[in-house]
Amino acid sequence: MKEFNRTTVTSALPYANGPVHIGHLAGVYVPADIYVRYLRLKGEEVLFVGGSDEHGVPITIKAKKEGVTPQDIVNRYHTIIKKSFEDFGISFDVYSRTTSPTHKELASDIFKTIYEKGGFIEQSSEQYYDEKVQQFLADRYITGKCPHCGNENAYGDQCESCGTSLNPTDLINPKSAISGSVPVMRETKHWYLPLDQHEAWLRKWILEDHKEWKPNVYGQCKSWLDMGLQPRAVSRDLDWGIPVPVEGAEGKVLYVWFDAPIGYISNTKELLPDSWEKWWKAEDTRLLHFIGKDNIVFHCIVFPAMLKAEGSYILPENVPANEFLNLEGDKISTSRNWAVWLHEYLEDFPGKQDVLRYVLTANAPETKDNDFTWKDFQARNNSELVAIYGNFINRALVLTHKFFDGKVPALGELTDYDKQTLEEFVHVKTDVEKLLDNFRFRDAQKEAMNLARIGNKYLADTEPWKVAKTDMERVATIMHLSLQIAANLAIAFEPFLPFSSEKLRCMLNLNSFDWKQLGHTNLLKTGDQLGTPELLFEKIEDITIEVQVQKLLDTKKANEAAAWKANSVKPNISFEDFQKIDIRVGTVLDCQKVPKADKLLQFRIADGIEERTILSGIAAYYPNPEELIGAQVCFIANFEPRKLRGIFSEGMILSAEDADGKLVLIQPKSTVSNGAEVK
RNA sequence: GGCGGGAUAGCUCAGAUGGUUAGAGCGUCGGAUUCAUAACCCGGAGGUCACGAGUUCAACUCUCGUUCCCGCUACCA
Numbered sequence: 001m002k003e004f005n006r007t008t009v010t011s012a013l014p015y016a017n018g019p020v021h022i023g024h025l026a027g028v029y030v031p032a033d034i035y036v037r038y039l040r041l042k043g044e045e046v047l048f049v050g051g052s053d054e055h056g057v058p059i060t061i062k063a064k065k066e067g068v069t070p071q072d073i074v075n076r077y078h079t080i081i082k083k084s085f086e087d088f089g090i091s092f093d094v095y096s097r098t099t100s101p102t103h104k105e106l107a108s109d110i111f112k113t114i115y116e117k118g119g120f121i122e123q124s125s126e127q128y129y130d131e132k133v134q135q136f137l138a139d140r141y142i143t144g145k146c147p148h149c150g151n152e153n154a155y156g157d158q159c160e161s162c163g164t165s166l167n168p169t170d171l172i173n174p175k176s177a178i179s180g181s182v183p184v185m186r187e188t189k190h191w192y193l194p195l196d197q198h199e200a201w202l203r204k205w206i207l208e209d210h211k212e213w214k215p216n217v218y219g220q221c222k223s224w225l226d227m228g229l230q231p232r233a234v235s236r237d238l239d240w241g242i243p244v245p246v247e248g249a250e251g252k253v254l255y256v257w258f259d260a261p262i263g264y265i266s267n268t269k270e271l272l273p274d275s276w277e278k279w280w281k282a283e284d285t286r287l288l289h290f291i292g293k294d295n296i297v298f299h300c301i302v303f304p305a306m307l308k309a310e311g312s313y314i315l316p317e318n319v320p321a322n323e324f325l326n327l328e329g330d331k332i333s334t335s336r337n338w339a340v341w342l343h344e345y346l347e348d349f350p351g352k353q354d355v356l357r358y359v360l361t362a363n364a365p366e367t368k369d370n371d372f373t374w375k376d377f378q379a380r381n382n383s384e385l386v387a388i389y390g391n392f393i394n395r396a397l398v399l400t401h402k403f404f405d406g407k408v409p410a411l412g413e414l415t416d417y418d419k420q421t422l423e424e425f426v427h428v429k430t431d432v433e434k435l436l437d438n439f440r441f442r443d444a445q446k447e448a449m450n451l452a453r454i455g456n457k458y459l460a461d462t463e464p465w466k467v468a469k470t471d472m473e474r475v476a477t478i479m480h481l482s483l484q485i486a487a488n489l490a491i492a493f494e495p496f497l498p499f500s501s502e503k504l505r506c507m508l509n510l511n512s513f514d515w516k517q518l519g520h521t522n523l524l525k526t527g528d529q530l531g532t533p534e535l536l537f538e539k540i541e542d543i544t545i546e547v548q549v550q551k552l553l554d555t556k557k558a559n560e561a562a563a564w565k566a567n568s569v570k571p572n573i574s575f576e577d578f579q580k581i582d583i584r585v586g587t588v589l590d591c592q593k594v595p596k597a598d599k600l601l602q603f604r605i606a607d608g609i610e611e612r613t614i615l616s617g618i619a620a621y622y623p624n625p626e627e628l629i630g631a632q633v634c635f636i637a638n639f640e641p642r643k644l645r646g647i648f649s650e651g652m653i654l655s656a657e658d659a660d661g662k663l664v665l666i667q668p669k670s671t672v673s674n675g676a677e678v679k
Numbered sequence: 680g681g682c683g684g685g686a687u688a689g690c691u692c693a694g695a696u697g698g699u700u701a702g703a704g705c706g707u708c709g710g711a712u713u714c715a716u717a718a719c720c721c722g723g724a725g726g727u728c729a730c731g732a733g734u735u736c737a738a739c740u741c742u743c744g745u746u747c748c749c750g751c752u753a754c755c756a
Contacts, residue, residue: 015756056756127754138754168754195753216684220751223683230753256756293684293750302753323684324749331749362704363692368685369749376691379705387718395715402714443693446704453719460720465713539716 004286004317006045008279009036010264011090012291013053013098016077017062020084021339022372023292023332026360027322031441032290033090034361037495038436040091041515047279050085051267052078052097055241056256057138061178064133070240074099084342088353089498094271098259103266107259108245110310111234115246119309120191121231128168128183130176136237137168137176137183144171188237190252191244195229198305202229205315206300213300214439216367217321220296232302234258261303265313280313287316296321320439323365327372328552337555340372340548348548354497355381355537361496364442374552378545381537384449389489390537392455393504396482397533399464408483408528409476411521418481421458422521425451425485429519432492441496448492455485480526483508487523491515500536507531582638583654583678584608585668591625594645601625603653607637608675615649618663634666634678 011032014020020029032048039046054074063070078097085095096103114120128137168174176183206213206221213221234255235244241253253259269276279285289299299319307313325332332339345356359380363370400406414422428451435444464478486504491513494501505513508524509531517523589611590604599617614635622628634654641650655663668676 017756053756057754058756136754138756141755190754216750219683221683223681223751224753227682227752232753236754255754260756294756296683297751297753326749367693371691373691376705379690382716383705383718386716391715391718395719399714443703446693449704456715456719457721459714460712463712463714465715468714535716537716539718 002286002317003284005284006047006279006282007039007286007288008047008049008268009039009288009290010049011092012289012295013051013260013263014081015056015058016052016054016074016081016097017059018077018334019080019341019343021332021334021341022327022345022356022360023325023339025088025090025342025356026325026364026370026372027292028290029085029088029090030357030360031320031322031364031439034441034444034495035288035290035436035439037091037498038515041491041494041513043514043516047268048091048093049264049267050090050092050095051263052081052095053256053260053263054078054097054099055253055259057141057238057240060238060240061141064178071099080343084346087346088342088357091498094267096263096267096270098263098266100266100270102270103259103263104242106266106269107242107254107262110262110265110306111254111258112245113311114193114306114309115191117309117311119193120234121194122189122191123231124187124189126185127188127237128174128176129186129188130179130181130183132176132179132181135178135239136186136188137178138236139168141177142168142171142174142183143177144174189248190233191235192231193234193258193302193305193309194231195301195305196231198308199225199229201308202301202305205304210318213318214320214367216293216323217296217300217319220293221300224297224301229301257298257302258306261299261306283314285314287314289316289319291319291321293321293323318439323367323369325360325365325370325372328374328549329371337558338552348544351499354500355385355540358385358445358497361441361445366440366442374545374548378540378542381540385537386539388449388456389452389493390535392452392459393486393489393507393536394533395459396455396479396486397507397530399459400479400483400530401533403464403468403472403475404479406530408524408526408530409479410526411480412473412477414477417461418477421454421481425454425488426519428454428488428492432518436495445496448489448496451485451489451492455482455489458482458485480524481521483524483530484521487513488518488520491518491523503534504536507533580638581636583634584637585632585634585672585676585678586612586674588628588631588633591628593619593625594647600645601628602647603628603633605633605635605651606674607635608673612650613648614651614653615644615647616653616655618653618655618665621663622665628665631665632668632671632674634668 009032011028014024036046036048052074059070059073063073066073074097082095085092128142129135130137174183175181203225206218207225211218235249235252236255237251238253239251241256242259243249244252244254265276265280268279272279291299296319299316304315307315327338327340330338346353349355359377360372362380362384363372363376400409403409428447431447432444435447459482462478464475467478468475487508487510490501490504490508490510507530509528510523513523584607586605586607588603589606592602594600594602594615599619600615601619601622603614603616605612605614619625636652636654639650639652641648643649654666656666657663
């Protein structure tokens with residue numbers, strides 16, 4: 001077992017083309033933050049690095065769409081993202097960005113070093129080029145007709161209609177997704193990192209030396225290694241990014257995947273210009289990458305290969321990747337606005353950062369994709385944070401104020417039951433530690449919560465409010481111990497719920513604490529004056545949750561409307577065909593629901609000659625049919641009569657079907673004679 | 680299509696190397712209690728462990744097949 005003296009913790013760099021949401025928090029930043037806070041509390045040397053990933057094609061596309069520069073886009077989102085992390089107490093030592101000068105310099109240096117060592121191969125190939133916007137097109141930005149299923153909107157890498165993987169050259173009638181113009185083939189040269197040459201040591205390093213990695217991480221790496229590694233491009237033709245720092249590379253930038261992870265290092269360097277190297281090059285430094293499952297191969301294979309090729313860096317000791325968090329049963333999606341955005345959450349739930357941190361940890365996607373629901377959020381707040389933790393603290397403080405004027409009472413003789421309780425909560429410390437050391441944050445938090453359960457049980461069993469009538473000394477001991485448990489809770493929850501721990505610390509008038517004190521009963525001294533008791537957590541009412549659920553339902557509706565596309569036009573018909581249809585205007589004389597039929601309305605229509613009855617299946621959209629009386633509608637007059645629900649319908653009333661399936665009557669703009677023909 | 684991960688109580692999830700009655704929290708039902716944000720505390724009910732075969736004295740656990748969800752598939756980032 002290797003000996004480590006310090007730990008470098010990185011968390012995946014969020015891509016700066018949108019704000020961050022609960023999925024980011026649950027998968028990466030909360031677990032990383034818990035771990036880092038835990039190490040800090042233990043007094044270990046630790047550095048927590050984050051930053052925004054600001055290069056790459058999607059940002060340039062977004063900028064073009066909005067008519068601003070890529071720098072404008074990343075400035076906007078970097079600011080929002082950074083603030084969200086600060087607000088949620090994600091305790092980065094540094095949060096910088098890949099557009100920083102330090103990063104540009106370091107990324108260039110690393111590229112150059114590998115280049116000079118002959119660590120890249122150069123290769124030319126033909127690629128699609130958009131002459132209108134003068135840039136090469138990534139596969140994703142070429143669309144055309146799928147050769148397999150005929151879908152007109154297949155992407156250059158895959159047809160989403162039939163699922164087939166494609167090459168851009170497979171597409172029939174390719175078009176640039178950026179400008180819509182027809183792309184041409186053009187030769188271009190790129191640098192590749194020959195991963196195949198790194199395969200042997202990667203295989204040993206991962207498959208033999210790191211069997212302790214999580215199954216999802218280990219499994220995916222094994223899968224890649226078994227398939228055989230291929231050279232991977234590290235440059236691309238683009239004007240947004242870090243220029244490839246060698247001759248003959250005009251117009252080429254580092255591929256964003258190459259540049260982004262170096263951001264971990266350059267952000268460290270920006271913070272510690274003189275001492276950054278020990279965090280990245282010293283053998284006694286333990287490097288950990290917190291990421292989501294979509295990043296596994298990159299952090300376990302590609303980035304290590306880059307670092308090895310450079311030659312002077314250490315490799316990650318573990319990569320605790322999480323699965324994904326879903327929202328109310330659906331995949332979280334930035335583009336579909338299916339997310340709970342952190343900055344919006346704080347507007348709706350000011351001061352409730354810890355509640356979200358708690359819920360996301362309690363239901364963290366550690367072994368498989370999990371689901372976030374608002375109902376669960378409410379339940380965890382009300383029946384765990386409020387009822388178990390908050391309630392215990394409140395009981396302990398209120399009782400102390402009631403019986404001892406808010407001063408820590410003296411500890412008397414311990415009963416066997418007292419000792420038994422103390423023993424239980426000493427266990428909590430070792431259990432939480434063991435779980436945190438293994439990145440099992442969900443269970444660790446549950447174990448911390450057990451401390452509050454122990455406290456509640458202790459009060460219920462010792463019943464100080466009863467004993468107070470006969471034996472105040474005994475009450476003093478009970479409250480003394482209860483307050484010590486409360487102080488322990490502040491420590492145990494600090495990594496998970498930093499804001500609440502701080503609040504509790506103030507209520508208890510504790511100066512400071514560290515992890516070593518956990519499990520001890522001398523955190524508070526007899527006679528210490530406690531602060532004013534406040535509620536640690538508040539109940540969340542049904543109405544609050546309903547508002548959030550409604551917000552999501554609205555989003556869903558808006559998405560459906562946005563996704564709606566008009567049906568393609570039917571084959572042409574002749575004028576003679578059209579003439580066969582006799583469409584007329586008539587006035588509604590009477591209109592009512594057909595009994596025992598959900599959808600049908602029965603119309604009595606004046607058609608200019610006589611009256612006729614027509615049935616129409618629009619009842620759901622006209623809940624008050626009598627309001628239609630007097631209105632003019634269009635109908636097909638020569639439709640074969642048809643019996644519906646025992647009634648003859650003599651024609652068909654015309655409606656337009658909206659995106660959501662809603663039917664809307666077609667009516668003339670101004671009143672016309674009954675029987676007027678529609679031509 | 681190929682590969683990887685997953686499918687376990689009403690809900691959200693745990694279940695090293697196969698071994699007697701499969702666990703937790705919430706919810707639910709019953710009891711006790713009143714210091715506390717109608718909260719806490721005690722107890723009960725609830726599962727052919729996705730489906731179908733196979734290996735084994737023994738399978739939630741191993742093998743094969745099927746279905747569904749998620750991810751990766753090397754120029755989406």
